[in-house]
Amino acid sequence: MSTPAVEFAGVGRTYPGPPPVRALQPADLIIEQGQYVAVVGPSGSGKSTFLNLIGLLDTPTTGRYRLDGIDVGQLSEPQRGALRGRRIGFVFQAFHLMPHRTATENVMLAMLYTGVQHGERAARAADALASVGLAHRVAALPTTMSGGERQRVAVARALVNRPSLLLCDEPTGNLDSATATAILDLFDDLHRTGVTLVVVTHNDDVAVRAQHVITIRDGILEERRYPTEARP
């Protein structure tokens, strides 16, 4: 049996306040390598807290979290940062691209802190951009790209370090429906190649593409599983 990508054992998060707010109730969770998981829930339910914890942007107040078998609770903050840079890829609703840098330079940025030699970065960035269908736009600036293209650049940046986990926060939130569908098709393709995907969304059209759906209500994690044949 392979090591799960994500293991939560009683992981919870309480903000000290005052008054203290229990944003995420202690929960157990395993996401296997290669799974495609959607996280849904209303605003204020704890989705962002879950995303921050799983993305190593925040630390749990209770429980233990293992990423790729590594107990992150035993890591220092710099080690958690290094692990985040190497093992997790982020895709944001607002793309977070550097407007003055080309698509290639934006993707290369992901390798800046991971020890990849400068000469190797351009080639890997070009490969990543080609894998998301942007081989013809490597020299384009984000300001000259469509929303879909920008999000593809962001996906390429998230994938270029070959992460264990691709975390997407409302990845289609700023896109029209046709472009959103194209991005979701891309995620399906990535899933088929074995990438582990966790997509936080409030859009059911996005959630139904996933193998598993985790619902968060009032800080409590629940799981729904879509039968493969029921997926649209």
Place this chain on the structure above:
Amino acid sequence: MRVLGRWRRPHAVPPARISTRDLVREALAGVLQRPARSTLTTLGTVVGVATFVAVLGLTATTGAQISKRFTVLAATEVTVEDIAADADLEGPPFTPDAESRALAIDGVDQAGVYWFAGSRPVGRLPMADSAKLDAYPVVAASPGAVLAMRPTLAAGRLYDEFHDGHRQHVAVLGQAVAQRLGITRLDTQPAVFVDGVPLTVIGIVADAQRHGELLLSVTVPRATAEDLWGPPASGDPTRMIVETRLGAAQVVAAQLAVALRPDAANRLRVTAPPDPRSLQEGVAADLSALFLLLAGICLVIGAVGIANTTLVAVLERVPEIGLRRCLGARGRHVAAQFLTESAVLGTLGGLAGTALGATAVVAVAVLWEWTAVLEPWAVLPAPALGTLTGIVAGLYPALRASRIPPIQALQR
């Protein structure tokens, strides 16, 4: 969902790192991608460093100019005065051959004695009631003394040894006196009556580089004055003025008292100008201290400008900081990047400021026909001063940037 019951030891996680080359590359990219902002940010440093270089350059240039002036005028003048307790008892301080004794000293160009022969009524006509005439100072001076005072003539000539030796009744008027008396031309050989004694005006002095009081006086030959009004009164002692060659004043002053009165050298007080080098250094030091203070203030203002703009840039780039943190950057990586950007901006500002300051010094020197003086010690480290300013100014913003948590950054 399932929970595994056993936990493995954490794997070794290679630390996030960024090479110096990448850091500089990122900083340059950050600076060059926002040229307008970068230019505005560096303006403070440009002004500060330019002021620094210009001030030091202009100080050196004007210092040299001041020194030159001091050297050619004050630094070539030596005066000798009688400090006898009772001049009437001890006799005249200067022997009749005092001038030739002084001129025998190597380095002496002109020498002569003079004294103030009192304020006396002066008119164009002999008047029985001299109280109705205006009184003017009368200076008795040997021809050498008059020459040493560096007069410029508006008309006529100066008297010479012949006039003095023959006790001729001639006078040289200061231009102000001549105007008051209505004397504008000398071809008619005008005369003035001093204390009722007629003196032929042979020259009008328009200017005197030393002893400007000549312009307001009637100057007569020494022997003539003695003949007319007797030896100098004890309240107005005789003085000697000596003009030396450039750089010889100190040496001449050291020998003068003994040369003039080997029997009573202590009776004479010789006043030499201050050493031109120490004078120059003193003036330059005073100016440098003042202007360095001003340049320092400019640099502080420049640093505050950079700090302010960099802080605003940090706040504007919070999403970028969050992204970098998501990509594995540590807080100190972010701090190093902002600090490097700030240092790059400071260095660019320092280079531009140095060029601007040097140009200003040369321009001013050309305009005033001075010799531009730019000390290497002031010009060469100036860009480094910009770098230092940038680093100091970037410290706080960099610290702020490093402390922005990625969660907060990504919420923008």
